[in-house]
Amino acid sequence: MPYQYLLFDADNTLFDFDQTAKDAFAATFTAFGMTQEAHHFEQYIQISQQCWRDFEAKKIDQDTLRRVRFELFFEAAKIMGDALQFNQQYLQNLIHHSSLLEGAYELMQQLHGKIPMAIITNGLKEIQRHRLNHTGLTPFFEAIVVSDEIGVSKPHAPFFDHTFEQINFPKKSEVLVIGDSLSSDIRGGHNYGLDTCWFNPKGLENNMEIQPTYEIGELEELHDLL
Ligand SMILES: [Mg+2]
Structure with a gap:
């Protein structure tokens, strides 16, 4: 892998x-x-x-x-x-009212135990962990990093510094960021020296100068990259 x-x-x-x-x-x-x-x-x-x-x-x-x-x-x-x-x-x-995208729960279930995973989210501290609990996702993750809790957000490097500390500093070349936002997930991961996978179910155009390492339209395509 x-x-x-x-x-x-x-x-x-x-x-x-x-x-x-x-x-x-x-x-x-x-x-x-x-x-x-x-x-x-x-x-x-x-x-x-x-x-x-x-x-x-x-x-x-x-x-x-x-x-x-x-x-x-x-x-x-x-x-x-x-x-x-x-x-x-x-x-x-x-x-x-939190709900998951189609296939998201199944994907987490399939990957859990095979490869460690963490959540990196720009979100409000009042709700983000509750929403992960509400949808049953919490047990799948080794770490959950919420921008509002740490005072820094994606795409900025200190957010990823904090994340790496939480997950015991894996090798950057062995970490993949998966996200739908070019401006926060893909830019943030790229600038930090990580491979990135742009989840782009709506087939949007990439209007940034940065290219993601991979692009997928459905979550289950992720299996092919691992
Ligand atoms: Mg997003």
């Missing part, structure tokens, strides 16, 4: 974040007795993605991220409400 350690991103690599977010968003409107309009979710997702990009580029910190995404959404959608409370409820709902 060329690789001795696998580092998995969580959201939209193992978790079906798009569906989870949609369900949690709707449940949050219901919880506050508010009426969700058809365009609201897409509007929120655009804002939230921009906030995460700003966070990854270190333009805003994690506390600002927590606060500002629903503030901006409420402003754009002309909704009166408490953005912070809405965010809290939304985070709780994300835990309870």
Whole structure:
């Protein structure tokens, strides 16, 4: 086996974040007795993605991220409400509505015991471990690294320094990063000197100057690389 350690991103690599977010968003409107309009979710997702990009580029910190995404959404959608409370409820709902992508659980089950694996995720400390528990994934991993817990995020090198410390410093040439995000997973892994596997189920175009070592459209293709 060329690789001795696998580092998995969580959201939209193992978790079906798009569906989870949609369900949690709707449940949050219901919880506050508010009426969700058809365009609201897409509007929120655009804002939230921009906030995460700003966070990854270190333009805003994690506390600002927590606060500002629903503030901006409420402003754009002309909704009166408490953005912070809405965010809290939304985070709780994300835990309870968490679901996995097709084949993700089976893949983890098949690889567990054959090759050590860790989760490397840019996520909020309130929810990320709960979501791994909720979906039954926690026992499969030797380490779980959550950006918000350590104060650094992918793609930055200190995030990977922290990860390597957690997993007892394997040889970089024997570690593979698997993730759906070019800007955080693939860039981060590449810059750290690791091989990378871009999980690209939607067949998006690579708009970066960096090439992933591998590209797969389905999780089970990973077997062929190991
Ligand atoms: Mg992801």
